[in-house]
Amino acid sequence: MVLVQTESEKRMHRVLYLLRFLRATILHYVFFVALVFMNVGLGISGLYSPVDQYIDTMKLFLAALSDYYIHFFLVAVVVFATAFFVILYFSIIHVWKWALRMLVVATIVIMVANAFVYIAQVSFVVELGLVFAGLYFFALAITTWVFLDIAIGLWSVAGTPEVSAFRATLDSRLTRGLWGLLNKALDLPRTPLQSWPALAAYGLSLVGMLGLAESLSYLLTFGNILSKTSAYSLTCPVDGMEQCMDRSESAAFETLLWLALSVMGIKLSLALHANAKKLSASSVRDILKNSGKRYILYLRSFGSDDIRLPRPRLPLISRIMAPFRFKSLAEEEFFDVVDGYMPLIAIGRPGDGQETAVGVAYREYLPDDSWKAYITDKVVQADKIVLVLNTTEGVLWELSFLLGMGASSKALFFFDPRAKNKGTWLRIKDAIIPIFARFGVLPPDFSFHGNAIAFFFSKGTLV
Structure with missing residues (x-):
């Protein structure tokens, strides 16, 4: 669809x-x-x-x-x-x-x-x-x-x-x-x-x-x-x-x-x-305690954190009504959509030196050797999952694990914003389709109709 x-x-x-x-x-x-x-x-x-x-x-x-x-x-x-x-x-x-x-x-x-x-x-x-x-x-x-x-x-x-x-x-x-x-x-x-x-x-x-x-x-x-x-x-x-x-x-x-x-x-x-x-800062533990432990899990490569979305072409009145900086992070947009519905949580980039997150997903900072165990636990318990697709080793492992757990029905697969470039989009597509095929979610010869921004599965139908 x-x-x-x-x-x-x-x-x-x-x-x-x-x-x-x-x-x-x-x-x-x-x-x-x-x-x-x-x-x-x-x-x-x-x-x-x-x-x-x-x-x-x-x-x-x-x-x-x-x-x-x-x-x-x-x-x-x-x-x-x-x-x-x-x-x-x-x-x-x-x-x-x-x-x-x-x-x-x-x-x-x-x-x-x-x-x-x-x-x-x-x-x-x-x-x-x-x-x-x-x-x-x-x-x-x-x-x-x-x-x-x-x-x-x-x-x-x-x-x-x-x-x-x-x-x-x-x-x-x-x-x-x-x-x-x-x-x-x-x-x-x-x-x-x-x-x-x-x-x-x-x-x-x-x-x-x-x-x-x-x-x-x-x-x-x-x-x-x-x-x-x-x-x-x-x-x-x-x-x-x-x-x-x-x-x-x-x-x-x-x-x-x-x-x-x-x-x-x-x-x-x-x-x-x-x-x-x-200016509002809360720890992941406090957020999950207050929300009854319902959450949306946000998975991505750390390199996606600093990428800003393209600036839309706005009519004159909209430009007058826009803040100084209209270009925003994809993560800020995700957070704004779900704020007040369910908390958006993620693993923090090592070395950031932050214990809380503001205006984006609430982060948990972990040792390098424990992030896979953390993802394993959170994928099972998450209400919904957002996975930003690219070709990094960590993202491809997360995709394989998510599909292996049968969690594709509760996930939104979002192409990295850098996939606006046709070559980048093709590389990501060529890397992920064999993984979907290996778990029987998509046929090996599957092809997208044009450059998709994102996709999900609704009652077995790919949208």
Whole structure:
């Protein structure tokens, strides 16, 4: 059985930034809504200026209504936005094609409705000064671009012929419990309570996501300049245009400064979030004790530890949303997938001088003469096994032992990332097929359809 993921992965990279944007937006949204209700329900204001501006603008727009209807309107907006975010997120990770197409239609409708509102304000904006007007039109163009990019990305996902790349990356089945599922949805460490360092790493990761949410929100809305314009259109006739122009000019220069800071904030927040998990360190013994001794065994040659995966070609918005270092280790990707599901454990490279692992598989450091006995015990007890295939003596021994124990049904065989080179891939393939044939798992004349990245066995069928 062949899963062709090339087209799926291209489309996934096209919308990965949207998932990161959604995660940040959800955090920002929860924070924003909490402050709105504190302001409206408890009368607490001044904690966050965008919230105060939003409420003041809503009161101006709804001045003819009573407080009851204003509160009802705010609740309705919260309910609608919550439903929209939930449907959008699950539509992407589960590839609900009909829902994605409906969301594309809704996105375009919102974009067109906003365009009518903002175009109607053009003549008024011009009176507020050159700098403010420039920011306004730039914000309008960026907002339109982002909405169009989201619509195109969602439509592209809805037309993906093979959806396994999406589900393998985002599948909620690789998470245990509501707490783990929430952390996975927000891309936070899934097991923060196993130690104090893990909790500290979780806190830093959360700070990174909140920083991303606030910086991104400010950047994409240009400091809420569109909503400020709506407020000015209601107050300027009362206060006078000259006073309004002074206020708008001051706001424009302040916005330019904070826009520059928000770009830096996005990169710093992403770097903090991406590296926070590396501060969390636990020993293999502690991890297995806390997990009930269920684990995934990670087997590879030590030479594979330092190989970084190829950098994907990303669209512009995705590059903006990427950390400083996007290229990652294959092991980091494996760890991220199973974090919160089962611990990933491995043998440490001799001489590393480390007793714990951070952000990658949890390691056990062993004398040179005892690693085979360790592998023998762990292969039998492991729930699942990942074996990175290459032509080293140790890996070929591990492959022979694994097949001899009849453990092929619980293993993922992953070609060394260096096998992107055709000659390397052929050498690995020529070395492993005779071993599979010797144990009766594959026929001697077996041939792959193209250069496989990885394969496994499902009910006797090679996938």
